[in-house]
Amino acid sequence: MSNTDSDKYSEENVQLARFAKAMGHPARLMILRMLGGESCCFCGDIVQDLPIAQSTVSQHLKELKDVGLIQGEINPPKIRYCINKDNWQIAKTLMDDFFE
Amino acid sequence: MSNTDSDKYSEENVQLARFAKAMGHPARLMILRMLGGESCCFCGDIVQDLPIAQSTVSQHLKELKDVGLIQGEINPPKIRYCINKDNWQIAKTLMDDFFE
DNA sequence: ATCGCATATCGTAAATATACGATAAAGAAT
DNA sequence: ATTCTTTATCGTATATTTACGATATGCGAT
Numbered sequence: 001m002s003n004t005d006s007d008k009y010s011e012e013n014v015q016l017a018r019f020a021k022a023m024g025h026p027a028r029l030m031i032l033r034m035l036g037g038e039s040c041c042f043c044g045d046i047v048q049d050l051p052i053a054q055s056t057v058s059q060h061l062k063e064l065k066d067v068g069l070i071q072g073e074i075n076p077p078k079i080r081y082c083i084n085k086d087n088w089q090i091a092k093t094l095m096d097d098f099f100e
Numbered sequence: 101m102s103n104t105d106s107d108k109y110s111e112e113n114v115q116l117a118r119f120a121k122a123m124g125h126p127a128r129l130m131i132l133r134m135l136g137g138e139s140c141c142f143c144g145d146i147v148q149d150l151p152i153a154q155s156t157v158s159q160h161l162k163e164l165k166d167v168g169l170i171q172g173e174i175n176p177p178k179i180r181y182c183i184n185k186d187n188w189q190i191a192k193t194l195m196d197d198f199f200e
Numbered sequence: 201a202t203c204g205c206a207t208a209t210c211g212t213a214a215a216t217a218t219a220c221g222a223t224a225a226a227g228a229a230t
Numbered sequence: 231a232t233t234c235t236t237t238a239t240c241g242t243a244t245a246t247t248t249a250c251g252a253t254a255t256g257c258g259a260t
Contacts, residue, residue: 008151009126013133021124025248026109026117029198033113036200043207051108056249058208063247076257077206092199098129099192100136125218143237156219158238163217176227177236 016098019091022067027052028060032083035070040082043072116198119191122167127152128160132183135170140182143172 005014023029027050034041034049043061047054061081064070068087072079105114123129127150134141134149143161147154161181164170168187172179 005126009130013126013129017124017126017129020120020129023198024117024121024124026105026113027248029113029117029120030109033198044205047207052248053250054207055209055251059248062208072207074256077204079207088199095195095199098123098133099188099195127218144235147237152218153220154237155221155239159218162238172237174226177234179237 012094015090016094018067019069019094022064022069025060027057028064031057031060031064031081032069035081035083040080042075042078042080044078046081112194115190116194118167119169119194122164122169125160127157128164131157131160131164131181132169135181135183140180142175142178142180144178146181 005017009017023032030050031046034046043057046061047057050057061070061072065072068084069091070081071084072081074080105117109117123132130150131146134146143157146161147157150157161170161172165172168184169191170181171184172181174180
């Protein structure tokens, strides 16, 4: 997936593909489920729950943040991650429409 | 995503991640949309609609077939691709549950 | 000023994904 | 038997992903 996808594909497909791709790894799904609903989590809690190294978790968090599905608020010395509800809703709607 | 994911992650997350990953490219979303509803398509129709080479389309079709979202029936000399409704329903349900 | 904690980033290795052109394969039609 | 059409597969190049350990950063506490 290159950065010229928007030349070739509709904005809707590019956007949905970005969300789907972000969901395309079990670790990231686990993170998203942990943050689902109202609950936010500290990064450390997530690291504890996932069977991978801290640096790898941080990478996954960054990907989810880049695609807009989560956001982190600093709460020194911890960082609290939450779902980004606006984008979550956009992703949900795109998915719902996709599956009819 | 390795083949030992099921050691580390729940079956549900592994399965949903596989579907999401398959949806994680605009070309594959286009294909799935073309096949949506009742309509099946010949491979050639898909190749014509996508802005990529025939061999690349064939690769994408294979990925979608491998993950179970589509199936192809031979109709010489063409091949007619359709949504695999059972797995489509499974994917839809997993997605719906995921997004609450 | 230094230490400790929580998290991000760097460097890197290995695996996977994306794309293409060329070629193979299967079967219908001549 | 040869040719044509359609699709899959091969070979290959490049880019991206995933993972880890090591190191850096930010900041509160000592």
